[in-house]
Amino acid sequence: MKNKILFIxxxxxxxxxxxLYCNNNYLRYFDCxxxxxxxxxxxxxxxxxxxxxxxxxxxxxxxxxNKETGFQWNATDDAPDTNFPDIMERPGxxxxxxxxxxxxxxxxxxxxxxxxxxxxxxFVKRIIRLYPDCPAIxxxxxxxxxxxxxxxxxxxxxxESLADVRFVASKNARSQxxxxxxxxxxxxxxxxRVVDLYEMTDHLNDLxxxxxxxxxxxRLYRGNIFFARNRENDEGIFLxxxxxxxxxxxxxxxxxxxxxxxxxxxxxxxxxxxDIDPAVWTPGYSAVMGIFAKDEYSSLKxxxxxxxxxxxxxxxxxxxxxxNTWGDRGRDSRINEKxxxxxxxxxxxxxxxxFQIDDGWQxxxxxxSVKGGSFDNIWENNDYWIPDKTNFPSGFTPIMEKGKxxxxxxxxxxxxxxxxxxxxxxxxxxxxxxxxxxxxxRTFKIDGLRIHNKLxxxxxxxxxxxxxxxxxxxxxxxxxxxxxxxxxxxxxSEYGNIFLENRYSDFGSYYPxxxxxxxxxLSKYVPVQNLQIEFLNKWRNKDIYKNDIFAPELYDFDYxxxxxxxxxxxxxxxxxxxxxxxxxxxxxxxxxxxFQNDIHQGLILPVGEEPTGKSWTGFQSIQENSGYFLIFxxxxxxxxxxxxxxxxxxxKVELESILGEGVSFTAIIDVNGQIPFSLKNKNSxxxxxxxxxx
Numbered sequence: 132m133k134n135k136i137l138f139i140x141x142x143x144x145x146x147x148x149x150x151l152y153c154n155n156n157y158l159r160y161f162d163c164x165x166x167x168x169x170x171x172x173x174x175x176x177x178x179x180x181x182x183x184x185x186x187x188x189x190x191x192x193x194x195x196x197n198k199e200t201g202f203q204w205n206a207t208d209d210a211p212d213t214n215f216p217d218i219m220e221r222p223g224x225x226x227x228x229x230x231x232x233x234x235x236x237x238x239x240x241x242x243x244x245x246x247x248x249x250x251x252x253x254f255v256k257r258i259i260r261l262y263p264d265c266p267a268i269x270x271x272x273x274x275x276x277x278x279x280x281x282x283x284x285x286x287x288x289x290x291e292s293l294a295d296v297r298f299v300a301s302k303n304a305r306s307q308x309x310x311x312x313x314x315x316x317x318x319x320x321x322x323x324r325v326v327d328l329y330e331m332t333d334h335l336n337d338l339x340x341x342x343x344x345x346x347x348x349x350r351l352y353r354g355n356i357f358f359a360r361n362r363e364n365d366e367g368i369f370l371x372x373x374x375x376x377x378x379x380x381x382x383x384x385x386x387x388x389x390x391x392x393x394x395x396x397x398x399x400x401x402x403x404x405x406d407i408d409p410a411v412w413t414p415g416y417s418a419v420m421g422i423f424a425k426d427e428y429s430s431l432k433x434x435x436x437x438x439x440x441x442x443x444x445x446x447x448x449x450x451x452x453x454x455n456t457w458g459d460r461g462r463d464s465r466i467n468e469k470x471x472x473x474x475x476x477x478x479x480x481x482x483x484x485x486f487q488i489d490d491g492w493q494x495x496x497x498x499x500s501v502k503g504g505s506f507d508n509i510w511e512n513n514d515y516w517i518p519d520k521t522n523f524p525s526g527f528t529p530i531m532e533k534g535k536x537x538x539x540x541x542x543x544x545x546x547x548x549x550x551x552x553x554x555x556x557x558x559x560x561x562x563x564x565x566x567x568x569x570x571x572x573r574t575f576k577i578d579g580l581r582i583h584n585k586l587x588x589x590x591x592x593x594x595x596x597x598x599x600x601x602x603x604x605x606x607x608x609x610x611x612x613x614x615x616x617x618x619x620x621x622x623x624s625e626y627g628n629i630f631l632e633n634r635y636s637d638f639g640s641y642y643p644x645x646x647x648x649x650x651x652x653l654s655k656y657v658p659v660q661n662l663q664i665e666f667l668n669k670w671r672n673k674d675i676y677k678n679d680i681f682a683p684e685l686y687d688f689d690y691x692x693x694x695x696x697x698x699x700x701x702x703x704x705x706x707x708x709x710x711x712x713x714x715x716x717x718x719x720x721x722x723x724x725x726f727q728n729d730i731h732q733g734l735i736l737p738v739g740e741e742p743t744g745k746s747w748t749g750f751q752s753i754q755e756n757s758g759y760f761l762i763f764x765x766x767x768x769x770x771x772x773x774x775x776x777x778x779x780x781x782x783k784v785e786l787e788s789i790l791g792e793g794v795s796f797t798a799i800i801d802v803n804g805q806i807p808f809s810l811k812n813k814n815s816x817x818x819x820x821x822x823x824x825x
């Protein structure tokens with residue numbers, strides 16, 4: 132309560148100093164400005180401005196301004212930015228209002244513009260999200276009413292007409308698909324980069340696909356992220372579809388964008404007529420539009436600036452080095468009070484900050500239990516989510532006390548009941564809120580989600596919202612994306628972080644360079660600070676990797692941990708099973724934790740080559756005039772490597788070795804943006820803190 136009062140007081144002070152004027156048609160907050168005047172709506176800040184013809188709320192973009200370069204795009208047509216198939220009636224405005232969304236423990240304050248209009252029997256609520264000092268604007272959509280016989284999802288049309296290149300090239304598909312966002316910009320010399328992301332990591336090990344295109348006739352593109360760059364002026368626009376990855380989207384149209392020369396349409400709200408309630412607002416997927424200029428770095432910085440606005444990272448809550456014992460395949464066989472207290476003592480030696488009790492703490496038994504069990508009809512057993520009294524006779528109180536003694540936060544695993552499309556979501560929420568009130572637990576790994584329809588999505592989202600509200604926005608929802616259709620990297624990311632992979636040496640599915648490669652490929656397009664990356668006990672299951680040149684045992688334990696440094700490290704193991712020599716890595720982990728929060732404050736991007744087990748590779752965490760390099764020499768014969776970075780040519784930098792085998796040095800970035808790094812040994816790493824020198 133004290134924290135909440137402090138945040139509200141801070142917000143009121145901020146409003147008094149930074150809101151120069153506010154009424155329904157004009158609002159100014161920090162650098163954000165919204166104005167509705169003479170049927171023109173202006174929305175912008177110090178980075179970006181977008182001007183619409185208001186059109187009774189059915190907005191039509193007229194201009195987009197990159198305020199940093201001064202370049203302005205002028206729209207080339209007068210059609211509305213959104214499209215709803217077969218709905219033609221002139222829109223009628225229902226309401227318009229602007230307001231400030233107050234800051235909380237999990238997000239900064241920002242501005243929203245709410246527009247509600249009616250077209251035919253469909254009510255549309257469009258919310259514009261505007262963040263201070265951010266070169267991108269978000270658009271959320273809600274619907275209620277009746278769309279009659281109109282089909283927003285027609286499998287026959289998708290598999291026949293949308294699959295026909297000639298039909299799409301004729302531009303006839305535009306009016307027959309629901310459109311979230313439209314850009315109509317001049318010029319023919321456009322290049323497109325489309326990024327397709329994948330989860331379901333129990334089944335997939337290639338998580339990013341990037342395709343580059345030269346704009347031509349209209350075609351269908353698949354992928355959440357769309358970068359468009361005009362080669363005549365080197366100005367660019369990016370579009371982000373805030374939705375699950377294409378493999379997991381609801382009512383998927385087999386693509387996410389229709390685009391030709393500067394004409395780009397984001398398609399598919401993830402809903403159809405049966406999902407829209409006559410009286411209750413139903414959300415669709417969201418659209419984000421941002422601007423950049425000149426080069427790839429500008430585009431990635433713009434994207435990441437927006438992504439970082441969605442959730443506030445709090446040191447001690449969101450930065451963690453977590454241990455979860457499930458990775459040693461003991462499952463729930465040893466999950467009990469005595470064993471966990473012993474684990475906590477060992478974790479304190481290893482430098483662990485968070486300890487997560489996985490499946491097995493509860494009275495009910497899951498299908499993964501050594502005793503067998505089920506997730507079906509969980510709520511037929513009201514004791515299912517009560518701590519098992521045999522294993523935890525005093526509940527979690529002794530464990531919480533021991534965790535507090537060692538400075539380790541206790542976290543839990545939880546599997547919401549999927550029965551009847553999560554009909555028991557309110558009971559699930561009561562469990563998590565109750566565990567917080569009784570024990571103070573605020574970090575929950577959410578597993579087993581099956582989001583196969585809009586009703587399931589709405590109920591699971593309501594579960595998360597309820598938990599966040601009851602915990603005063605101080606909860607961490609740790610979302611497992613290893614299987615089935617789930618929210619993924621870019622959808623509902625405001626709740627916490629992502630449990631990325633289940634990798635087990637027992638099955639030969641853990642290879643250090645695989646984990647490094649997945650983190651490296653994702654790091655351009657997803658904030659890696661939001662990802663949990665595993666490192667395992669390399670001393671287990673040596674026989675399974677016999678004669679394998681990439682066997683985990685061939686790497687130093689420090690190196691395995693280093694792979695995870697740019698993310699949220701996850702010790703996927705039982706501390707009991709580690710040999711004594713493993714605990715020397717505790718010194719590395721403890722020193723890393725001193726810098727962890729600062730590392731995560733930067734824009735983290737990949738450098739070097741894609742990890743193959745034989746590459747020179749790594750990451751750069753970029754801040755103003757400073758940052759970090761995490762460099763890996765994999766198993767290759769090159770003790771030195773000239774690595775391309777994201778620093779400007781001619782920049783002089785001082786690099787201080789913090790961890791690993793590197794030595795401190797000073798360098799001047801060459802004309803290609805490169806720095807010479809050296810490491811004497813194969814499969815070695817170094818973490819540098821750098822600063823630029825004038």
